Amino acid sequence: MSSQYRVLIAEDEPLMRDYLITNISRLHPAFLAADAAHDGVAALALFETNSYDLVITDLRMPGMDGLQLIERIRSMGKTLPIIILTGYDEFEYARTALHFGVAEYLLKPLNDDALRETLERLERILLQHRNAMRLPKDLSPKNIAQFVATCFSETDGEHTMLVERAAVYIATHFTEQITQTDVAKALNITPAYLSSIFHEEKGESYTKFLTRLRMMQAALLLKSNSGMTIQSVAEQTGYASDKHFISVFKKYFGTTPNDYRQRKTEE
Numbered sequence: 625m626s627s628q629y630r631v632l633i634a635e636d637e638p639l640m641r642d643y644l645i646t647n648i649s650r651l652h653p654a655f656l657a658a659d660a661a662h663d664g665v666a667a668l669a670l671f672e673t674n675s676y677d678l679v680i681t682d683l684r685m686p687g688m689d690g691l692q693l694i695e696r697i698r699s700m701g702k703t704l705p706i707i708i709l710t711g712y713d714e715f716e717y718a719r720t721a722l723h724f725g726v727a728e729y730l731l732k733p734l735n736d737d738a739l740r741e742t743l744e745r746l747e748r749i750l751l752q753h754r755n756a757m758r759l760p761k762d763l764s765p766k767n768i769a770q771f772v773a774t775c776f777s778e779t780d781g782e783h784t785m786l787v788e789r790a791a792v793y794i795a796t797h798f799t800e801q802i803t804q805t806d807v808a809k810a811l812n813i814t815p816a817y818l819s820s821i822f823h824e825e826k827g828e829s830y831t832k833f834l835t836r837l838r839m840m841q842a843a844l845l846l847k848s849n850s851g852m853t854i855q856s857v858a859e860q861t862g863y864a865s866d867k868h869f870i871s872v873f874k875k876y877f878g879t880t881p882n883d884y885r886q887r888k889t890e891e
Contacts, residue, residue, distance in 0.1 A: 664688025
């Protein structure tokens with residue numbers, strides 16, 4: 625099936641590696657055991673030359689262990705979900721992997737039910753992400769706004785509940801002229817506290833997050849609506865002043881909105 629999610633397996637134990645290769649598709653047809661490696665070094669080599677939707681890795685492996693593999697994957701900017709396999713005596717070691725955005729961890733000895741339930745949870749997340757990345761057929765300003773909001777409203781499991789709520793609020797209202805004070809008020813916290821926890825948990829400031837949303841919205845509007853004025857694009861992306869919008873756009877993309885539109889039209 626071309627729509628199957630490709631899985632990379634990194635496991636040094638032959639029996640466990642064979643079990644995963646044989647049973648992943650049987651337990652959940654949406655997943656395919658595309659490749660398997662006997663250690664982290666071999667897994668990384670496969671990862672660098674192929675495309676995968678999910679990684680399943682053991683923690684303890686020779687050469688390069690699971691944590692080192694995960695760290696290398698994340699350093700490449702890859703945000704795909706990762707499942708780690710660990711024994712009861714490695715629980716504290718496994719918790720360290722949570723800092724690298726690991727989606728799930730499974731305890732050995734592994735059983736069908738645990739693996740099936742984990743794949744079902746991840747399939748819902750991957751499907752949501754795949755749908756979010758699919759452009760709507762009708763590229764109206766309203767549909768584009770909904771599409772962009774979906775792309776950026778998801779938050780990592782490490783984020784606090786407040787930051788998650790803040791991200792969702794921003795993604796819902798980014799086409800309006802909202803301020804950090806407005807978001808903080810909606811969450812019943814101070815702007816200073818919001819600024820602090822947002823940057824700490826999300827890795828970027830409130831302003832950068834909001835600007836990314838607005839610039840994605842602007843780029844899609846410019847590309848899909850050739851007759852829309854720059855002032856209208858500015859209004860649809862939450863800017864009261866087209867001059868301010870043009871300034872932010874040029875700083876973000878390195879070109880003016882008009883030049884960007886012309887270049888995309890000629891592509």
